[in-house]
Amino acid sequence: MTGGGAAASQAYGEAWYWDERYRKEAGPFDWYQKYPALAPLLRLYLATHHRLLLVGCGNSVFGENMVDDGYQDVVNIDISSVVIEQMKKKYHDKPQLKYMKMDVKDMSDFESGSFDAVIDKGTLDSIMCGQNSQENATKMLGEVNRILKENGVYMLITYGDPSYRLRLLKDMENWTVKLHVIERWERSSNQNKWELTKPLPLDDDSTSVVSILGPKPDVHYIYVCVKGKDGARVDSEAGAVVN
Numbered sequence: 554m555t556g557g558g559a560a561a562s563q564a565y566g567e568a569w570y571w572d573e574r575y576r577k578e579a580g581p582f583d584w585y586q587k588y589p590a591l592a593p594l595l596r597l598y599l600a601t602h603h604r605l606l607l608v609g610c611g612n613s614v615f616g617e618n619m620v621d622d623g624y625q626d627v628v629n630i631d632i633s634s635v636v637i638e639q640m641k642k643k644y645h646d647k648p649q650l651k652y653m654k655m656d657v658k659d660m661s662d663f664e665s666g667s668f669d670a671v672i673d674k675g676t677l678d679s680i681m682c683g684q685n686s687q688e689n690a691t692k693m694l695g696e697v698n699r700i701l702k703e704n705g706v707y708m709l710i711t712y713g714d715p716s717y718r719l720r721l722l723k724d725m726e727n728w729t730v731k732l733h734v735i736e737r738w739e740r741s742s743n744q745n746k747w748e749l750t751k752p753l754p755l756d757d758d759s760t761s762v763v764s765i766l767g768p769k770p771d772v773h774y775i776y777v778c779v780k781g782k783d784g785a786r787v788d789s790e791a792g793a794v795v796n
Contacts, residue, residue, distance in 0.1 A: 565680070567683070568632045568633055571611075571631070571633035572635040574633075575611070575636040576635055578612075579612075580611070580612030580613075580639075581613060582612060583613045583674070584611070584674045584675035585674050585711075585712070585773050586710055587615070587618075588618035588622070589618070591710070591735070591775075592622060593749055593750055594749050594750055594775065595672075597750050598777055599706065600669075601622075602625055602626075603670055604626045604628070604667065604668050604669050605624060605626060605627050605628065605668065605669065605670050605671075606628045606629075606630065606663075606670070607628070607629045607630070607674075608657045608672070608673050608676045608697075609630075609631055609632070609676030610629035610630060610640070610652070611633075612636050612639060613674070615672075615674065616629050616644075617647070620647060620650055625649055627649060627650055627651070628651045628668075630652075630653050630654070630657065631652075631654065631655070632654070637653065637654045657676055657680075657696065657697075658680075658692040658693050658696060660696045660700055664700070665699050666699075666700070666701065666702045666703065666705075669706070670707070670708065671700070671701060671705075671707045671708070673697075673707070673708065674710045675710070675711070676693070677690060677693060677694075677709060677711060677718075678711050678712060681713070687721075690721060691724075694707075694721070694725055698725050698780060703780060703781040704780060705780045705781075706777060706778065706779055706780075707777075707778040707780070708776070709722070709774075709778070710774075710775050711774050712773060712774070713774060714774055715759035715774070718774065718776060719757070719776075723757075728778045728779065728780055729778070730755065730777070731776070731779075732752055732753050732755045732776055732777075733747075733750070733777065734747045734749075734753060734766065734770070734772040734775065735749050735772060736771060737771050737773055747772065752777070753765055753766075
């Protein structure tokens with residue numbers, strides 16, 4: 554995350570904060586990780602024909618990179634009307650990219666079970682920084698769960714380790730949660746120490762993760778949450794969605 558201090562972080566869930574920020578910052582800016590670093594993991598869990606939702610898209614080029622890599626239907630939402638208008642103008646000639654102003658806590662414009670996957674780079678983290686964080690995070694995850702198809706995927710890229718995020722995710726009924734890690738791009742070399750596409754063993758108290766990564770590792774955590782009880786679509790060893 555970029556600067557602003559505690560006062561700014563508490564406003565991360567507010568539209569006015571982002572409207573003001575995007576009026577001042579031309580961008581583009583990608584939170585946490587850029588597309589090339591995450592592409593192998595996306596390919597493992599997502600198909601190019603899937604209908605995908607990027608929440609809290611901002612002025613990121615992540616969606617553009619996905620379309621350039623073959624993804625055919627990428628919907629982007631953000632709470633800021635300023636950035637949505639900017640992005641609509643920028644990508645008016647890319648029909649595979651769609652932009653809508655929307656609050657992730659209320660996605661009632663989307664029908665239930667209408668997306669194959671939701672990708673979140675920092676939106677849940679922003680909500681967790683703000684007021685009424687637990688209540689708002691629960692609302693957001695409830696909406697994500699509602700709009701996902703059966704066996705749909707919620708991919709959360711976050712700085713929150715399992716001791717802070719796992720219980721929140723496992724509170725969602727019928728979600729199977731897998732954990733991947735990647736070194737923070739601004740601090741890493743070209744060689745990732747951890748194998749991105751191989752999920753880490755994950756127990757309820759996260760001790761298995763600590764034993765592998767050590768205390769305070771310089772990584773981003775990627776939680777892949779698969780909705781539904783049908784384990785046939787989730788490869789038990791690789792963690793991959795297979796159709």
